[in-house]
Amino acid sequence: MARYWPEPAWTHGTPARTGVLLVNLGSPDAPTAAAVRPYLRQFLSDPRVVEIPAPVWWPILNGIILNTRPAKSAAKYATIWMDEGSPLTVHTKRQTKLLAGYLGHRGLADLRVDWAMRYGAPSVPDVLKRMKADGCTRILIVPMYPQYAASTTASVLDEVATCLARWRNQPEIRYVRNFHDHPGYIAALAQSVRDHWMKNGEGDKLIMSFHGVPRRSLDLGDPYHCECHATARLLAAELDLPEDRWQLTFQSRFGKAEWLKPYTQPTLEALARQGTKRVDVLCPGFPADCLETLEEIALECRHAFLSCGGKEFHYIPCLNERNDWINALSGIVRDHLGNWLSRPAAAPQDLAASVQRARKAGATC
Ligand SMILES: C=CC1=C(C)c2cc3[nH]c(cc4nc(cc5[nH]c(cc1n2)c(C)c5CCC(=O)O)C(CCC(=O)O)=C4C)c(C)c3C=C
Ligand SMILES: [Fe+2]
Ligand SMILES: [Fe+2]
Secondary structure, X not given: OOOOOOOOOOOOOOOOEEEEEEEEOOOOOOOOHHHHHHHHHHHHOOOOOOOOOHHHHHHXXXXXXXXXXXXXXXXXXXXXXXXXXXXXXXXXXXXXXXXXXXXXXXXOOOOEEEEEEOOOOOEHHHHXXXXXXXXXXXXXXXXXOOOOOHHHHHHHHHHHHHHHOOOOXXXXXXXXXXXXXXXXXXXXXXXXXXXXXXXXXXXXXXXXXXXXXXXXXXXXXXXXXXXXXXXXXXXXXXOOOOHHHEEEEEEOOOOOOOEOOOEHHHHHHHHHHOOOOEEEEEOOOOOOOOHHHHHHHHHHHHHHHHHOOOOEEEEEOOOOOOHHHHHHHHHHHHHHHHXXXXXXXXXXXXXXXXXXXXXXXXXXX
């Protein structure tokens, strides 16, 4: 239970601040098996991600997966690694900096905007602790997942709650549950497609590929499937695309169970075999490029489509640092800050120190 540092005190004189914390999934520290193993161990030990009872799952995880997958995943990470690190981390860091700038221009320069990763570093508890030490008495948590899923969004909230469960004097917390239908997010996606078409012409079909989840989670009531469909419909409408010009698919299946269908790669292979010459592929569920988009889609799926007779495969990058997207994100943040914008944050107080001072001065309680 002593996983986290003790909470920092709010000291008198520290100016009160409102914090905004972007949280993404996280990456290993390096594209090596040694770095991928602890990352995968943490990720795949999360009961929100793998919902198999621990006595059944742990021998599989420790006996098979952690002995075989790290080297294979590391080789994939190595193909997309950037000079500054994993693409997911690099983009999340840049998005944070740009968001702080946009919010600053909207008169919110004193917001403390930071980022953390659910798995790997910097961890959610470490960043929350830093934010509290810097006077954040209110914190808006922004899981960087447009579509809510228990395995992603709820897992971030679990981690925040687990951290705060060890704190006596907690900040006020709000969070963004989803933004799958936010007009600014849909408009930025649509413009990214139009920008691509302007430079490269239009393909025969636009494939919107979302990360999959086990089919069972839909049957148990997870709204993820419906939110992916809502995003795809809104995007197709914004682009004025008739039904036969686009398709939604799910990628990144993990394990042997059935996942949400149709699967991305088999769909692309079938399209190529049926004579579709050119596809444009977009991953609207990922606000930042990462292993799953740059390796699985832009490399593996391209190869699969071309090997089955397709002629042109175009990958449309994620929103990353696009101005229209960061502007939309700043709107999402402002909407959720709501009445925090008009009420000053409570002054941070180190109550333990106040009590001691009062005692010294002769107070009896
Ligand atoms: C976009 C939302 C995501 C959902 C939903 C999601 C569910 C989910 N993922 C796994 C297993 C793995 N995912 C991996 C990588 C990965 N997943 C997401 C996003 C979602 N996952 C991202 C952004 C990434 C990329 C991370 C990066 O560093 O770039 C991996 C690790 C890589 C590998 O070894 O393949 C695994 C494993 C499950 C089981 C799941 C739902 C239950
Ligand atoms: Fe994943
Ligand atoms: Fe994958």
